[in-house]
Amino acid sequence: MVRLSIIAAALIIGTSPLAYAQSPGPEDICAAHQSNPSPRFARLRQLCKNWNASTKADQASWAASILALEQRLGAMDAQAKRPETFPAENINPPQAAAPNTSLKKQADQQKRKKQGSTKHAAKTRLKSPPETQPAITDFSGGEKPATPSLDLPALQDYIAQACDFEAHLWCKLKTANSLKNVAWPTNVEGEPLFRNPNTAIRAFSGATFDGQRLYFHGGGHSASYQNSVYALDLATLKWERLYDPDPLDDKGAFLNKHFGVPLEDACYFPTKEHAPAAGHTWGTPLLIDHQIHAWPTAWGCSKYATSYGPIVHSIFDLEKREWLARRPFKEEMVSISSASPIPGHALLLSVKQNPTLLEIDLETDAITRKIDQLPYQWGNHAIATLVGNTLVSLNNKDIYTTPITRDTFGPMVRAGAIPAHVDYDDALRYANGYFYLWDGSGNLYRTRDFKAWASFNDGSGPHGLKSLFNKFFYIPKLNVFLGLSNDQDIWLVRPPAETSKAQASLPDGFVCSDFIAGKECRNLQSLVKDGGTIDLPKGIYAQCALIKSPTILNGNGSIIQDMACRNKAALIINADSTIRDLGCRNIFVNDGNGACIRQQTKTLTLDHVTFENAQSGVLTNKDIHSLTVKNSRFQNLGGDCKVKCGRAHGIYYGTNGGTLTIQNSQFLSARHEGHLVKSGAAKLVIENSLFDEREGDGSRVIDAFNGGIISLDTVEIFAKNGDGNRDVIGFGYERRAPLPTHSITIKNSRIDCATGWLVHGKIDVEPKIINSPARNCRDVR
Numbered sequence: 001m002v003r004l005s006i007i008a009a010a011l012i013i014g015t016s017p018l019a020y021a022q023s024p025g026p027e028d029i030c031a032a033h034q035s036n037p038s039p040r041f042a043r044l045r046q047l048c049k050n051w052n053a054s055t056k057a058d059q060a061s062w063a064a065s066i067l068a069l070e071q072r073l074g075a076m077d078a079q080a081k082r083p084e085t086f087p088a089e090n091i092n093p094p095q096a097a098a099p100n101t102s103l104k105k106q107a108d109q110q111k112r113k114k115q116g117s118t119k120h121a122a123k124t125r126l127k128s129p130p131e132t133q134p135a136i137t138d139f140s141g142g143e144k145p146a147t148p149s150l151d152l153p154a155l156q157d158y159i160a161q162a163c164d165f166e167a168h169l170w171c172k173l174k175t176a177n178s179l180k181n182v183a184w185p186t187n188v189e190g191e192p193l194f195r196n197p198n199t200a201i202r203a204f205s206g207a208t209f210d211g212q213r214l215y216f217h218g219g220g221h222s223a224s225y226q227n228s229v230y231a232l233d234l235a236t237l238k239w240e241r242l243y244d245p246d247p248l249d250d251k252g253a254f255l256n257k258h259f260g261v262p263l264e265d266a267c268y269f270p271t272k273e274h275a276p277a278a279g280h281t282w283g284t285p286l287l288i289d290h291q292i293h294a295w296p297t298a299w300g301c302s303k304y305a306t307s308y309g310p311i312v313h314s315i316f317d318l319e320k321r322e323w324l325a326r327r328p329f330k331e332e333m334v335s336i337s338s339a340s341p342i343p344g345h346a347l348l349l350s351v352k353q354n355p356t357l358l359e360i361d362l363e364t365d366a367i368t369r370k371i372d373q374l375p376y377q378w379g380n381h382a383i384a385t386l387v388g389n390t391l392v393s394l395n396n397k398d399i400y401t402t403p404i405t406r407d408t409f410g411p412m413v414r415a416g417a418i419p420a421h422v423d424y425d426d427a428l429r430y431a432n433g434y435f436y437l438w439d440g441s442g443n444l445y446r447t448r449d450f451k452a453w454a455s456f457n458d459g460s461g462p463h464g465l466k467s468l469f470n471k472f473f474y475i476p477k478l479n480v481f482l483g484l485s486n487d488q489d490i491w492l493v494r495p496p497a498e499t500s501k502a503q504a505s506l507p508d509g510f511v512c513s514d515f516i517a518g519k520e521c522r523n524l525q526s527l528v529k530d531g532g533t534i535d536l537p538k539g540i541y542a543q544c545a546l547i548k549s550p551t552i553l554n555g556n557g558s559i560i561q562d563m564a565c566r567n568k569a570a571l572i573i574n575a576d577s578t579i580r581d582l583g584c585r586n587i588f589v590n591d592g593n594g595a596c597i598r599q600q601t602k603t604l605t606l607d608h609v610t611f612e613n614a615q616s617g618v619l620t621n622k623d624i625h626s627l628t629v630k631n632s633r634f635q636n637l638g639g640d641c642k643v644k645c646g647r648a649h650g651i652y653y654g655t656n657g658g659t660l661t662i663q664n665s666q667f668l669s670a671r672h673e674g675h676l677v678k679s680g681a682a683k684l685v686i687e688n689s690l691f692d693e694r695e696g697d698g699s700r701v702i703d704a705f706n707g708g709i710i711s712l713d714t715v716e717i718f719a720k721n722g723d724g725n726r727d728v729i730g731f732g733y734e735r736r737a738p739l740p741t742h743s744i745t746i747k748n749s750r751i752d753c754a755t756g757w758l759v760h761g762k763i764d765v766e767p768k769i770i771n772s773p774a775r776n777c778r779d780v781r
Contacts, residue, residue: 026051026066042452042520044070050523149476150211154237156478165480165494170442170461172491176237179487183241184228190248191225191268199224202467202486204280204298208287209473210318214482215242217285217316219278220298225268227278227323229292229316232490234475234482242321246270248277252301258328259310261301268300275323276314283336283383284470286346292316293346293362295329295337313365327365336384338391341404342368347391351382357391357402357409371409376400383470387430396424397590399450416450419443419562419588427472427483436495438472438483440465443586444493455542455562455586462491509557512539524560528553531575536582546572555582555609560596562586569598569619578605587614592643595619595652599627612636615648624655632665638674638698646673646699646724653679656706656737662686670698673724678703682739684710692718693754699724707732707742707763712749712772719754726756728777732763746772753777 024032030048033041047066154176163171183197201207205218213231218224226245233240252267261267269277279296286293294314311329316322336349340359345368350356355374358367376395384393391402398417403410418437422445427438437445437453442461446454465485472483484490506513512521521539528534531549538556544565547553560570560582567589571579584596595616597606602625604618611617612635620627634650650667653660660681666689667676675698676691677684684704691701701717704710710729719728728751729744742763747770751758758777759767774780 026063029070046520053526152234155234168460169458170491170493177239179239182239184245188226188245198487206281206284206469207471208285218281220280224278225300246272246275274326276312276326286337290318329365336382338384338386349384381424383428419445419453425469427468427470429472431474440468465489511537514542544570547577548574550575551577553579559583564589564594569595572598574600576601576603580607583610585613592640592647615640617650619652620654622655624658626659628661629665630663635668636671638670639672641672649674649678650676653681656680657682659683662689664688666690668692669696671696673699675700675703680706682708686712686715688714690716693720694718700730701728703730705734706739708739710744712746715749717751721754727760728753729759731759731761733761
């Protein structure tokens, strides 16, 4: 059987069976790494578990995965031992190696040998994605230019006094002064309105870091016309203003001269020929040799104070504290920049319309090489950073790698998917052999290869920060990241070490965790595949599953998180089932409809479940007969305003008919204008339950979009003043289907409408209220 599985595996991955017959098979590979505790082989050990537990029909597939991963790890090890593709003095890692003159000589010889072909490198076009994905290599050098490890006494003292990273992942930073203390105090000449200086940080603007100070410049979209430059010094924890804003009264003369913009347009541009207007700096301005390079766009050049198209290369000298140059750059709409391995050059990634990667000379702005018609689409924004000899970029779904050599750009390939609720205005950094993603909330993600992500969130971090644009930097000497979206939200985070106590020990009572190397849980899909009564080993599962047969799933207190099957849900229920004693969290997908459970069958019962921090708790399809929820808690669920506010809800019973029953349960703190419960059921029954909106930013407590029969008995309701809608119960707003009977009965309950309507909608019904005091309700006296 093993022999056949090896041959089948070889056929699957396109390799000669004879070659594998003479090489170690899955059983040998698995035996070799069974006791190896290194997190590097965690994925391989999990594959081995799946292979051992699989049926004969599935064994060949698991064997192929094991062999392919073993080959990839071997290829990465081999690549790490190879000399780099260009001289080490140009890589500038934290501990740069001495120049390798022999390598330089070889590179020069290869360059002369290929001189004829490389003349056309700038015209290289990729018409379709490459079919193969070479191993991602050469990440050992760190970002370039590398962040120096400097003494930062004020920050070090603050961490020692105010941060307990043993107990909490995150720590909020309070500065010694305020940005308002150093901001330009009056209106700028020629500017119609005075703007808050923090718009230089948050208005689609990035930042750059020299190891001691973070530097900010930006604006646009009427947020700010000021072209001032601000810095936060981490050695003193003080804000500074490095450049005073220039008068803005040239009426667009610069843009007319260089781009043909009509002079009659109201362009708020500085009078000084070398000073830029405040505009979006997007992903990451570059800091090279004490100069900040930025390519701002979207400054004031219309009645909306916005302009797209022209790009101006602007240079700020940090030693002289003045703008040195402002040069037109006509060729591309550029949103993202990154360093180049070639001194004096920069990589620019245009993400509008025709995606293009190009390298320019920073002295002349001449394009030195270029790939246009890139095989992937970005939309309006992206993130990019150079790591080793590889440009790593991401859009709103995937991560791409592009190898960069002295002479050519390698092919851009898709390296993996990003976690679903990370967006392309978030943050990506590389440190100590890992890539880190931050989504503006308390979620921190870590990976080595973009295939498997570890997720960290202990609830101590920020919530819903936006417009990060890579304002997230690693501080080597203190082993912390610093991230922010504005001057009031500055956060420090120290990711757990591989061997930390938090990573090495299971929580009390748990027998497995997919986030602890060597203690991963069994394959969830294999556990539920046959249906029946299933006792789930108590664990933390970073997995998802489809239930295809009638099932009683006893979770025993397990938690499912971070993974959605088929871009839908953690559990997709396709057969009548009961789910008990299970937690679910952190389920997000790109269309905003991620759910802990997607009910696609006639009947489902949930008992003692806790669903939190996801887009939906339960989302049903249109063919449901009944959903029953008992003894459960639904918290911090609903929507995702990065996609569309109000798109998802705590429970979204999307059927036109049937019965939704809720007993002895709590629905708390809806998010992103979601309803605690949205239902099209013909009958909605709620008993002995609590509905409390006060700590969230949701909408209605109940949205009965078809009307129907609503029965509330022994229910406490606390609405929130100023949420998405002012009615507690929305009744028949959509009327997607006619229902035979409409009524609302409320008894033995307590209600606080928070100055809104108790019932409001497009179907007139007089609620029958029995022994149920209601206060602060517009329609109840």
